[in-house]
Amino acid sequence: MSILRRRKASETEKASKEDTHKETKYKGVEDEKKDKISKRKVEEKKKKWSCIDSCCWLIGCICSIGWFLLFLYNAMPASFPQYVTEAINGPLPDPPGVKLQKEGLTVKHPVVFVPGIVTGGLELWEGHQCADGLFRKRLWGGTFGEVYKRPLCWVEHMSLDNETGLDPSGIRVRPVPGLVAADYFAPGYFVWAVLIANLARIGYEEKTMYMAAYDWRLSFQNTEVRDHTLSRIKSNIELMVATNGGRKVVVIPHSMGVLYFLHFMKWVEAPAPMGGGGGSDWCAKHIKAVMNIGGPFLGVPKAVSGLFSAEAKDIAVARAIAPVFLDKDVFGLQALQHFMQMTRTWDSTMSMIPKGGDTIWGNMDWSPEEGYACNPQRQRNNETQVAGQSGTEGLSYPKRVNYGRIISFGKEVAEEHSSKIERMDFWDAVKGNNLGNTTCRDVWTEYHDMGWGGIKAVGDYKAYTAGSILDLLHFVAPKMMKRGDAHFSYGIAENLDDPKYNHYKYWSNPLETKLPNAPDMEIYSMYGVGIPTERAYIYKLTPAAECYIPFQIDTSAEGENEGSRLKGGVFSVDGDETVPVLSAGFMCAKAWRGKSRFNPSGIRTFIREYDHAPPVNLLEGRGTQSGAHVDIMGNFALIEDIIRVAAGATGEELGGDRVYSDIFKGLGSLILWETVDGVSEEDMHFSLLPGLGEMNKLI
Amino acid sequence: MASILRCRKLRYVEPVKCSTLGLESLETLKSSDKAEGGASAVVVNTINRSLPGKRRRRPTNDWRYIDWYCWMVGYLCTTWWLLLLLSHFLSGFQAPESPGSKLKREGLKALHPVVLVPGIVIGGLELWEGRPCADGLFRKRLWSSSFTENFRRPLCWLEHLSLDSVTGLDPPGIRVRPVTGLAAADYFAPGYFLWTTLIENLAKVGYEGKNLHMATYDWRLSFQNTEVRDQSLSRLKSKIELMFVINGYRKVVVVPHSMGSLYFLHFLKWVEAPAPMGGGGGPGWCAKHIKAIMNIGPLFLGVPKAVSNILSSEAKDIAFARTMAPVVLDSNFPGLQTLEHIMQVSRTWDSMMSLIPKGGETIWGDLDWSPEEEYNCDSEWKKNLKASSRDQSHKTNISDGQLGFRVKESVKFGRIISFGKMASKLPSSELRTFDFKDLSCGGASTKSNSSCGEVWTEYDELSRESIKEVAENKVYTATTILDLLYFVAPKMMRRANAHFSHGVAENLDDPKYSHYKYWSNPLETKLPDAPAMEIYCLYGVGIPTERSYVYKLLPSDQCRHIPFRIDSSTGGNNGRCLRSGIYFVDGDESVPVLSAGFMCAKGWQGRNRFNPFGISTYIREYRNKPPTILFEGRGLESSSHVDIMGNVALIEDIMRVAAGANGVELGGNRIFSDIIKMSERINLRL
Numbered sequence A: 001m002s003i004l005r006r007r008k009a010s011e012t013e014k015a016s017k018e019d020t021h022k023e024t025k026y027k028g029v030e031d032e033k034k035d036k037i038s039k040r041k042v043e044e045k046k047k048k049w050s051c052i053d054s055c056c057w058l059i060g061c062i063c064s065i066g067w068f069l070l071f072l073y074n075a076m077p078a079s080f081p082q083y084v085t086e087a088i089n090g091p092l093p094d095p096p097g098v099k100l101q102k103e104g105l106t107v108k109h110p111v112v113f114v115p116g117i118v119t120g121g122l123e124l125w126e127g128h129q130c131a132d133g134l135f136r137k138r139l140w141g142g143t144f145g146e147v148y149k150r151p152l153c154w155v156e157h158m159s160l161d162n163e164t165g166l167d168p169s170g171i172r173v174r175p176v177p178g179l180v181a182a183d184y185f186a187p188g189y190f191v192w193a194v195l196i197a198n199l200a201r202i203g204y205e206e207k208t209m210y211m212a213a214y215d216w217r218l219s220f221q222n223t224e225v226r227d228h229t230l231s232r233i234k235s236n237i238e239l240m241v242a243t244n245g246g247r248k249v250v251v252i253p254h255s256m257g258v259l260y261f262l263h264f265m266k267w268v269e270a271p272a273p274m275g276g277g278g279g280s281d282w283c284a285k286h287i288k289a290v291m292n293i294g295g296p297f298l299g300v301p302k303a304v305s306g307l308f309s310a311e312a313k314d315i316a317v318a319r320a321i322a323p324v325f326l327d328k329d330v331f332g333l334q335a336l337q338h339f340m341q342m343t344r345t346w347d348s349t350m351s352m353i354p355k356g357g358d359t360i361w362g363n364m365d366w367s368p369e370e371g372y373a374c375n376p377q378r379q380r381n382n383e384t385q386v387a388g389q390s391g392t393e394g395l396s397y398p399k400r401v402n403y404g405r406i407i408s409f410g411k412e413v414a415e416e417h418s419s420k421i422e423r424m425d426f427w428d429a430v431k432g433n434n435l436g437n438t439t440c441r442d443v444w445t446e447y448h449d450m451g452w453g454g455i456k457a458v459g460d461y462k463a464y465t466a467g468s469i470l471d472l473l474h475f476v477a478p479k480m481m482k483r484g485d486a487h488f489s490y491g492i493a494e495n496l497d498d499p500k501y502n503h504y505k506y507w508s509n510p511l512e513t514k515l516p517n518a519p520d521m522e523i524y525s526m527y528g529v530g531i532p533t534e535r536a537y538i539y540k541l542t543p544a545a546e547c548y549i550p551f552q553i554d555t556s557a558e559g560e561n562e563g564s565r566l567k568g569g570v571f572s573v574d575g576d577e578t579v580p581v582l583s584a585g586f587m588c589a590k591a592w593r594g595k596s597r598f599n600p601s602g603i604r605t606f607i608r609e610y611d612h613a614p615p616v617n618l619l620e621g622r623g624t625q626s627g628a629h630v631d632i633m634g635n636f637a638l639i640e641d642i643i644r645v646a647a648g649a650t651g652e653e654l655g656g657d658r659v660y661s662d663i664f665k666g667l668g669s670l671i672l673w674e675t676v677d678g679v680s681e682e683d684m685h686f687s688l689l690p691g692l693g694e695m696n697k698l699i
Numbered sequence B: 001m002a003s004i005l006r007c008r009k010l011r012y013v014e015p016v017k018c019s020t021l022g023l024e025s026l027e028t029l030k031s032s033d034k035a036e037g038g039a040s041a042v043v044v045n046t047i048n049r050s051l052p053g054k055r056r057r058r059p060t061n062d063w064r065y066i067d068w069y070c071w072m073v074g075y076l077c078t079t080w081w082l083l084l085l086l087s088h089f090l091s092g093f094q095a096p097e098s099p100g101s102k103l104k105r106e107g108l109k110a111l112h113p114v115v116l117v118p119g120i121v122i123g124g125l126e127l128w129e130g131r132p133c134a135d136g137l138f139r140k141r142l143w144s145s146s147f148t149e150n151f152r153r154p155l156c157w158l159e160h161l162s163l164d165s166v167t168g169l170d171p172p173g174i175r176v177r178p179v180t181g182l183a184a185a186d187y188f189a190p191g192y193f194l195w196t197t198l199i200e201n202l203a204k205v206g207y208e209g210k211n212l213h214m215a216t217y218d219w220r221l222s223f224q225n226t227e228v229r230d231q232s233l234s235r236l237k238s239k240i241e242l243m244f245v246i247n248g249y250r251k252v253v254v255v256p257h258s259m260g261s262l263y264f265l266h267f268l269k270w271v272e273a274p275a276p277m278g279g280g281g282g283p284g285w286c287a288k289h290i291k292a293i294m295n296i297g298p299l300f301l302g303v304p305k306a307v308s309n310i311l312s313s314e315a316k317d318i319a320f321a322r323t324m325a326p327v328v329l330d331s332n333f334p335g336l337q338t339l340e341h342i343m344q345v346s347r348t349w350d351s352m353m354s355l356i357p358k359g360g361e362t363i364w365g366d367l368d369w370s371p372e373e374e375y376n377c378d379s380e381w382k383k384n385l386k387a388s389s390r391d392q393s394h395k396t397n398i399s400d401g402q403l404g405f406r407v408k409e410s411v412k413f414g415r416i417i418s419f420g421k422m423a424s425k426l427p428s429s430e431l432r433t434f435d436f437k438d439l440s441c442g443g444a445s446t447k448s449n450s451s452c453g454e455v456w457t458e459y460d461e462l463s464r465e466s467i468k469e470v471a472e473n474k475v476y477t478a479t480t481i482l483d484l485l486y487f488v489a490p491k492m493m494r495r496a497n498a499h500f501s502h503g504v505a506e507n508l509d510d511p512k513y514s515h516y517k518y519w520s521n522p523l524e525t526k527l528p529d530a531p532a533m534e535i536y537c538l539y540g541v542g543i544p545t546e547r548s549y550v551y552k553l554l555p556s557d558q559c560r561h562i563p564f565r566i567d568s569s570t571g572g573n574n575g576r577c578l579r580s581g582i583y584f585v586d587g588d589e590s591v592p593v594l595s596a597g598f599m600c601a602k603g604w605q606g607r608n609r610f611n612p613f614g615i616s617t618y619i620r621e622y623r624n625k626p627p628t629i630l631f632e633g634r635g636l637e638s639s640s641h642v643d644i645m646g647n648v649a650l651i652e653d654i655m656r657v658a659a660g661a662n663g664v665e666l667g668g669n670r671i672f673s674d675i676i677k678m679s680e681r682i683n684l685r686l
Helices: A002-025 A029-048 A051-075 A080-089 A096-102 A145-149 A151-158 A193-201 A220-227 A229-243 A256-269 A282-286 A301-309 A335-343 A347-352 A357-361 A376-388 A390-395 A411-415 A447-460 A466-476 A478-487 A581-591 A636-646 A665-676 A681-688 A690-698 B002-013 B015-021 B024-037 B041-050 B065-094 B099-106 B148-152 B154-161 B196-204 B223-230 B232-246 B260-272 B285-289 B304-312 B338-346 B350-355 B360-364 B377-385 B392-405 B446-452 B464-472 B480-488 B490-499 B593-603 B648-658 B675-681
Strands: A111-114 A122-126 A138-140 A172-175 A184-186 A209-211 A249-253 A287-293 A407-409 A522-529 A531-541 A551-553 A570-575 A604-611 B114-117 B125-129 B141-143 B175-178 B187-189 B212-214 B252-256 B290-296 B417-419 B534-541 B543-553 B564-566 B582-587 B616-623
Touching (some): A096 A636, A111 A256, A122 B196, A138 A151, A193 A636, A193 B125, A209 A229, A220 A229, A220 A256, A220 A347, A220 A478, A229 A249, A229 A256, A229 B232, A249 A256, A249 A636, A256 A287, A256 A347, A287 A636, A301 A335, A301 A347, A301 A407, A301 A466, A301 A531, A301 A551, A347 A478, A357 A466, A357 A581, A447 A466, A447 A531, A466 A478, A522 A570, A522 A581, A522 A636, A604 A636, B099 B648, B114 B196, B141 B154, B154 B338, B196 B648, B212 B232, B223 B260, B223 B350, B232 B260, B232 B285, B252 B260, B252 B648, B260 B285, B285 B290, B290 B648, B304 B338, B304 B350, B304 B480, B304 B543, B304 B564, B360 B593, B464 B543, B480 B490, B534 B582, B534 B593, B534 B648, B582 B593, B593 B616, B616 B648
Parallel strands (some): A111 A209, A249 A287, A287 A522, A407 A531, A522 A604, B114 B212, B114 B252, B252 B290, B290 B534, B417 B543
Antiparallel strands (some): A122 A138, A122 A172, A531 A551, A531 A570, B125 B175, B543 B564, B543 B582
16 A cells, blocks of 8 residues: 555656646647646546555555466366375375275175264354355355354354253254255364265265264154154165165264164154154164164263353364354353353253263262373384283372262362361252343343352252252252253163163163163274363352353363373363263163173174274374274274275174273272272272262173 | 466467557557567567657566566456346345245245256266276266366366267266256256256245255166166165155155256156066055146257257257256367267167157158248247237237238248258148168278277268168158157167157057157157146246258368268258258247147146046246346346256246146246147047
8 A cells, every 4th residue: 555655646747747837848829738638637537546546556466466376276186186185295195085996895784874963064044134045055054154244143043942851942943954964064174074085985975875864952752752853764774775786884983873763763663653663673674784883872061061151162063164153252252141041942952961971970089980091192103912910000199089069169179078078058048139131231041040059059068069050050040950851861770670761761871771782783882082172160159140141161270280080170081072982882881782781682792893093294284093982084004994994894703892082991990099008809899988889780 | 276266268269358458558558568478579669660759668678478468367356256246246136036035925835845847967977987097087077067087188088978878878897977956957067057946936935955856867878778777766776765755745746847858757757567577556646645846948849950960960959958068068179070979879879769750741741831830930039029018919910910011921931851842832732752661771982980080970980872862852840850869860760769769659559669669758658547646837938949950061072971961051041941951930948839838728628538537737938038238147037947947937837846836836838939839730549
């Protein structure tokens, strides 16, 4: 711009000089006349060359440069980035699809993908005035352009009805169907795309691949009630089996899709009004294998913090999508409150609340991960299996962490012995005296109904285990949990033959259902390990919680040394960044192993773990050996396993279990710890670790 | 980015605009600028002489071309944006109420599930496996959407769109598959809507994914091959059954468009046929699952355009291929032999053959006779110009009047192809006929390939003499056209013969008619046993539509492989039916009324041998009314083959039926054209 201005200045200077020059030189009348005319012309021109013109010039400049770059980009051969990468890193390994194609693998079993929470796209079919022109445009997934353009409208359309958990009136937001639903979450951020591309190499195409897209905001049974999604999946699987010569399907659920498919397996065999009426051998006839990727079978602690204070920034991949929007204090827009209000209408988030209570997740003093130390991580990778020996671990013997206390108020509470914590029951606390709604604009969260008394009572209870966390959620979010109770259950079944377990609310809880009668079926649990994963939280009360959520993770709470498991108020354990190993692996490692009451027909289970290795450099993108919850979908080893099974291999041919974590040793090494403390093994087994005892009784 | 693109388009389209800006100062500045910056001293001198004094040392010294360019672009962009903004607001104010919201206020609700069946050329195709030249295009659209690849690597693109010329299936190493879901055919290219308007309106009354389905299929394949390769028919069947169940056992309403109507006809037979060849649904399947079939612009009896397309790739606007790649399809693009390439590719598409006129001379007329023979082109043109408010009787009165004082020379539409204008008018007795069997199919000019690139068409295998013979045969009717095609494209017709049939059945109970090749020909199949079903023919009228062609033989040329071309120099006097080598009749720009309406008007009317169970049929015609203002886009009352999908009246009809109305409640037949008269003239045993 400054250049422009200067140029203009010089122009006027020149012009004025010219004028004086002219006046001295020309004397004739005619000449003067002509001169006047020409002067006027010059002036006119000068006037016209104004700000608008400079603007035009600038715009034109930018446009042209843009086009030029666009042209260059278009002219660039598609293989260019790859070429650069190879030049720097040396030749890339063949993608698994190509490798296996060379080995002669071809398409055999049809494949069904079940996407998880948050990854599926949602599009608008009917909306309010403010969403005009967005018909069949993606509200979720894609570029999220609308989030920025009209945030309130977006939140309104993404929310569900607070009472029914279905559509609010006048709004219909529906899942995007087909493979496009979840191949990319946002441009460039793949979810299923890599897997799809590799499967296509050995001959898969749309008739042999099916994306079971569903509205991940709804509770599982409601997807059937509203969209008939379960019926559609059933019909599609039947069709694929029929058109592929009777070959059974391989199902690949990811994240929450794992629970959704558990629900589906029960639903499809249940009789017609509530279920799909497929008969008791439907699964045996149609499913070859269920290959769960990063499955939160027993829930994730992150879900609790998400519901409690909307702070699970990275539940699945939400973090990646709209960092600005999700960050707390932007523009004072109360984004977090809005977000919380929205997510609390989503029933599905309640399916991820930790299941199995204290028995699985530990009580005030005990937890299954007790022996886990964060720094031996790397050692373990180096020394592989030797790390389990008592000798090495005896040296770096860490302080015990009470992972069982999923939420504790204050760091001291988290570390103190259970007998020293005085807990006040919060149920009696008086709710009421509404905090000023008016000053907080029109954002509504259920915390406003609680009143200060209630909030304080919650803080006074100090520590919450997986069992009492449910009471807490019932207390702070009664409406949500009322819906949740109708659709999900979090306990452990005493007697699985009890007829009450025919109700659909138990179907997505692996501890309250039997697996179907399909002895030929295989269940895989495939997940990443080697990344610290949220397991327990330290909370604090926010002072003067007028317009804010009264609870917050106490990010100032840090562990003493570097290797500590406590960072920023969060205790972490081994896992894939979202799902702890315990939740992902326990069912396949123990509860379903062999013939148990949860697995009466003896379906074979396999555990395949993938150790996390971060991408070497930036060019590799999200890495081919990642173990993170979503990035694992690009893990070559995992893709190879899936392709082999889809092409007909069994779990044994794949190499059976492949374990890096302590999932099998978990209980064993635990005993070791206690022996060091001077307690005999058996005592520990039955008295010190009541949870463990129960755990064993279970099976 | 979109706006920038738009700007770029603008720049290409309207380079003239800078001169129409009306700023004279700019003009003068520009010219002087040119003079000073340019190399030609003469111009400078002349300007110097014409301008007094030292005006040549004007302040514009610093201004260079690049500044000017930037300025201009910026100016155009800004104007364009302003206009866009303006139109955005204006359209916001002026938008008439959509039929969807109108019917919603009337209280209509989604009732019957709806299945959309797209036509030829419309559905998107995407790449699943390709040659190295198509790297990075995995699951990208090759067909429809932006067609960018078409321009970037045209040969690679053509290679991937071709099918195997022997089997009619995938060539080895290439898998191109139809896009699935509603996205397959909602827009053909950005901004060029197809089903979108209909989908949007249906959504207003409550339709969504669970009761709205797009039956996509690979439109290049023959109908039975879509089942063989992709199991498309099985998927459609399973989908309909599913929708039937989850929507409370309500039958579906099927809405096929263009070739989709033939595809669905095929499906109707397939689904009830026993298992190895058919879908094994049993004889009651259609009655149980289908409420109505609402064919939009159906081409039950084929289109003459298909013939010219196969013969010389000149049907520039079959459906709307014309709009998609005007540069590539233009025939005289130098040196690239585009036409030959196109021909080579499109001849591998079996589905093209389903469009060849069916029913032979019985339907389409012979040398001397045709059902449209009383069609008066003059009145037709006039009708187009004037508003469509004129009623039927009035129109016929006028044309009768004209007939009275003018010697009417009837056009012989029956001669679908004639060589030379004379041949199209001669009385039949003066024409000589001959037998194709006498011709020798020698491979005479096969050596010419090397000099002309690697384009190969089947014409190379024909000797020059036999081509001449073909041309000397003068005229071809709907029956003899098949022989002609056999002669010029034997490979293609061999494949076609296995999948399609173009005749009229003598005896429908003949067991041979249970073969799938007859299923898509309405004249060789019986409609299913579903008396409660309804069949609608919804099509546009009032647009001149290609009906027969005047061809010429091109002089022998090394690199011209297509020896025939439409003789565009021939044309009748102003207002005649013949214009630039093509005879026009009434229709929707692609499909003549005869093909679209005959089956509903007569072939299936009442209870007859083609419709033994008395399925009721309805004709709904929509008269063309071009858009009045620019903002309206492609018009709310257009009736051309594709734009009719945005026709408000048509959408309303479809929605009423989907919401439960039947044909009688809709108002029965609604006819503007001469279809009834034409049908009466056709002597078909029913």
